[in-house]
Structure formats: structure tokens, C-alpha cells
Amino acid sequence: MQNYSLLSLARNALTGHKNWQKAWRSPPLKEKYEVVIIGAGGHGLATAYYLAKEFGITDVAVLERGWLGGGNVARNTVTVRSNYLRDQSIPFYVKSVSLYEGLTKKLNFNMMHSKRTMVDVVHNYPKMRDLRRRQLTMDIYNSTYEKISVDRVRQLIPALTGGGAGSRLPIIGGMVHKDAGVNRHDAVAWGYARAADALGVEMHQKTAVTSLLRANNGDIQGVGTVKGNVEAKKVVVAVSGHTTTITETASLRLPLRTMNLTAFVSEPIKPIVDVIVNCSDLGFYFSQSDKGELVIGGAPDSAQSFRRDIKQHVFEDTVGAMLELFPSFKNLKLLRQWGGHLDITPDASPIMDETDVPGLFVTAGWWGGYKAIPAGGLTMAYHVATNSPHPLMKAFSYNRFKNLDYILETGTTTAR
């Protein structure tokens, strides 16, 4: 792998930038691999990288229907945080946040990681009590959460001029999560892909998987693709909203529903907010990107949806709620709006496990899975390589539903 540095930049500048290596190769598809990963998104690429890097398994192919990093890893709002509710979740996300913070160095790719505080704006006392309870659990696992006054909320977010005493939804306080940050999603996809490629992993774009193939004894045997069958001892499904579409071809049922989630960005403006603002009671959150755009996340469309656009009324609800608190934003032009489809489990926590089909692994149910990419990739690779779950993800098993042993995280993301 060609190292990216100031020196290599200078050297390539002198030769007219004609000698940069491609970030990854595009080799022909082989008929057989040790591990096939379906989906070149954040989790698929991270799993491939850690399989090669930490466990020496390099005979790996990542198969992607569209282009690398073109799915939900390109459609999220790049919020990285660890303020979760349950004992099983918090250490997992704490690990993920810390891996993200070291990722630029580890992958030799600038993640443009920007550690920012996240401020939850709270409008009612039951919610505040709930968040204080969350704080006590988070304290155990070294994740930061702290209650602040209304004055402090307004100090941290000067643009927050609505929500006063006479308003329909007065603010009563806030919570501060100092570990939160934002970074560059393309860099995450490309950085993992480039580093995995350097270790021997193959990336195959425009290679849609159409079915899972099982041997006579029921074990996974490989995948059927538009370019022919590919054999593999182990297959990892990392396809977000399409998980059930893929697993149904192996007669496997999973407790997942596919939903559509809203996001949009404003025109670029001068710096106005340097924290991530989360108004979960009103159903929106935003941060300002390095380019100056406000990146705004909204609520999900209520019914199941495999679409990637958003509905006008969901969009209007989110904007209307935002203008309640930030009336000055009414002059902003919105540049783009989009949706992403993701699948959700009954308890809003992910499933990362080997399934009832031996050799078939799924990483699914990610709602806000962007923040989980490094830890998700690392622990999934551990499971695939060692055939036993990593301690940090052991709880996110498929079998927990059979015991109704929920890790209820509903409400800690926009999932409700």
C-alpha cells in the first residue's frame, strides 16, 4: 500500500500527480474463497479488514451490488457517540468511539474526525429522569453524560432561541455527551477498503448476490451472484435493509422490519453550531459539517419501506419541529434530502451472530450503525475467525429473541 504522507504528496506533486496508485485493485472474481462478505458498506469492509489484519484471514471477497461505499455508509449523518442505555450496549459503543478516534493513524487515511460534544435538549421531566438513569449506567463504563441547565444549553447552542418559557415546548435542561464526534463517511469506507486490499482482500463491485447456497447437510456453501456461483466456507451478510431479502433465499427467517429514515442538508453557512444538537422529543438532530452545511436527521417513515427517497410529510414534520426551536433557520435553503432503508429488530439492538445455517453470519438490525462500524467489524471478524462470539457483542445474539431476552434500546436512536 502506498503510504499517504506530506512527503508522498510533495513527491507526487512534482511528478504531476500521475503516479498515485489506485486505492484498491479490481481483480477477476474467483470461484472460491474462504470467506465471502456480502455488502461493501461500513460493516462489510470493516469486517473484511479486521479478518485480514487481526486474524490473518486474507482469502476474503467483499461482494457489492452497486459501488463500494454507496449504500447506507453514504446515507447516514456521521454521528459517532456512545450514550446508550443498556449494560450490553454501552461498552460496545465506547469501544467503537475509541477505535474511530485512532482510525486515521491505523488506516493511514484522513477520517477528518472531529470530536464534538453532543447536547440533548430536553423538554419534559420523565425524559430527564430517563436520561439521568442512563447517565448512571454510562458512568460504570466510562462514557460521559452530564446534566446541564437551560442557560448552559443556550450557551452551548447560541442559535437555540426558541423553546422559551411561553412556548409550546419549553426547554427544561439538557444532557452533555462529550465523547461524541463526527467524521467523513467516504473516508471510512475507502480507508477500510484500501487497507483491506493491501492485506489481500478482494473487493468486487457491481457483483450482486442473488441467493445463498446451502450444501446437502444444510451448511452454507457459497453464494449465487450475477457473475456466477462463488463457493465459500463462511458467508457474512452485511447488507442493512436488505438482510431478509438475502436470508430468505436460504429459508432463514429473521425478526427484522425494513424502514426508511430521513436526512437532509442545508446550504453551507458560516459556523453557527459546534456541537451535535439532539432534540429527540421533537424527532430531529443536526450538526454542522466542515463545509458549513447543517446535516439534519429526522424521524423514520412509520410503515415498512424499501425506498431511498423520503415522504414530503415526514420531511415537513421534521422541519416544522426544528423551526420551533431554531426560528432563524427558516431562511435556510435545503440543498438535498434523502432516505436510507435499514432494518430493525423488536428491541432496536443489532443482531451479530452465526445463524441457524452453519457458516452463515449476519450483522443486521443496525439503526444508527455508522457509529458501530469499527467495533462491529472487529467483533464480527472475531466471531467469523474463532467461531465464538466476541465478549463485547456476545449479547447481540440471534437467540436472545427465542428467550425474549431483549436489549431494549428503543428511544436511544430515532427508532421508536
Added chain:
Amino acid sequence: MLLIHCPFCKNRNETEFVYGGPVGANRPDPNLVSDEEWVDYLTMVPNPMGPVYERWWHARGCDKWFIICRDTVTHEILENPSEEP
């Protein structure tokens, strides 16, 4: 925005309705089925890329519950509602 055909109010905007989830298996008697079957009923829902039967509630209208068949990709409503038995 969907234009949903309520059996009583006819075509109304989606914002008047509350989504009631996909129509899964009928609720079994928990005392008569095995734990596996009961858990299956509680956790599994159909998640097709295509037509799905689902419940809607005209909460901001006539209060009626009904079932439509809607395509999860095109969002086209393929079948008129039938009333909840």
C-alpha cells in the same frame, strides 16, 4: 404521501392515519402452543420487498381499523381495504 382508502371516509391523506404494523400470523392461544411458536408469533413479521398486508387506523378520522395491501418498494396500494373481522 399516501392516499389511503378508508372504508368509511374514502380517500384521505396518510397524515390522518396511524400505522398498525404488518399483518402477521393470527394470535395463538399462549396456553395451547409451544414456547417456540409463541415467540415466533411475538417476534416475526413479514418483511417482503414488494406487497405486504398491513393494518392502518384512521385515528384522526372515523376511528376505523382496516387492512390494505401496499408495495414496500413503490408504495402503491394494491388492494382496497377490507374491514377487520
